[in-house]
Amino acid sequence: MDSSRDDEKLATALQELRPTPREEFAAELDERAAAGFPRHSRLGGLLERLRSTPPRKVLLPVGALAATVLVLGVVVAGVNSGGGDSAEQSNLPFLSGAAAEEEAESGGGEATTASQEATTESLESSAGDEAASGASAPSSSGSAAATGTSKRSIERSAEIEIGTAPAEVSDAASRVSAIVHANRGIVQRSSLDEDDGEARAEFELLIPSGKLGDALAEFSELGDVLSRNEATADITAPTVSTAERLQDSRARIDSLLGQLADATTEAERETVEAELRAERRHAARLRARLADLKRRANLSRVSLRIVSDGGTASGSSWGVGDAFHDAGRLLAGAAAVAIVVLAVLAPVALLALLAWLLHRAWLRRARARALS
């Protein structure tokens, strides 16, 4: 009972002690509330806060921000310079498997920059030069790759789709053969389908890399170019590596021949001959691989399609099908841009979210500490 009365007295005393705001302050706050708490200028407020913040508290976040920007820059640079491997596999269907194999065989960690780039027609002029360098086989010495002064061994490929009138597909197909032969190329596979006024011809070609640009230009004149993609892959490292291994193998064979000549017993001779047979098989495999690599550098693969479906022969008008086709390409382009933008923004947004969450957690703890 007494305790309850004491509590009541205490409550009354506390309420009497209740602080009340000064009239001037209350009037000023009322004015600000009536005006909707007008903001001071953001810049002014920021400068004021910066001025009132101790330098050590400014330097830490600024340093952290600078470090984050630096790390992001390094990551982006790393992605740009070293991110070609996976792209190659997805964009270069008939090179990816072989290139990956070569890379694996060359030890993986070597400077195998199997960079590939999808090029447009505007890059065509430089294609001839690169192809020329690709056509030159690497020296058998591996030092060239190490010094970086030798010509690179470049594998090239292209895909081109030509649209033409159905009646002209057959004629265009025959002109393809003429173009290939004129450029000293090889037709690996060809097919021509004609059905109900629609026609389609497909070719798999090997064109000397030095003449790839000329050949593609001539193919482009067969009709309307519906699509054209070119890709390159640097196979210098696997080529040099294979050449080095072949050289080593040859030296090993010479050494074994010497040992065979010096062999005094039958058993010793048999052992050396067995090793010699194995080494010769190994050298043969390396020679074949090196020849394949040289061929890939010298001859570019071209996949050519001539279609009438959706293709616009000269003189024909632009129709609904073309509109759909163009719309599809536009959408695909927009989607590609959106993906790139997303790829850039997503990590930044994630970092910002993480920073915000960390800041919130830190602030909560700091506020809790303020009362302890």
Place this chain on the structure above:
Amino acid sequence: MNQALVAAAEEAPREADLAFECLYRANRDDVYAYAAGLLRDRAAAEEVTATAFERAYRKRSRFDPGRGEPRAWLFGIARNAALDELRRRGRHAELAADPADLLAERPDQSAEQAERRLALAAALATLDPRERELIALKFFAGLSNQEIAAVTAVSESNAGTRLHRAVTKLREACDGLL
């Protein structure tokens, strides 16, 4: 009342302004009393009160009636502003000004009453900041235990227990002076 008014913030800006004005009018002195009771510094309390209402005004459209009463929401903002002030000053609810500044003598009070006020103020100063905050929320700002629980992010029973302990400690500190 406040809840309904503030809840309309997103739908009708004018109504939201009116709602906020009601909230402001009803709580201006309470927020100040809480801040002054916790900080024991008139200037700091004024700064915190102004900051709290400004922040609340900016965030009024984000108020979610489903998550609590507007009054508790407002005091949550005021509490954060007060704790930020404590943190910024790098001290823990220490005296920044003469308590007498907050407890200015009233002309209608007798010397005995004035002495009791000073004794109570001195007893309040012996409480730790957490306890003083509870006293300020309950007796200066007039919050219910449920609202105190919402503001301090503890359960209602926990808030009640802590408040009871703080009151007991304060009563003992007064030691028959009241």
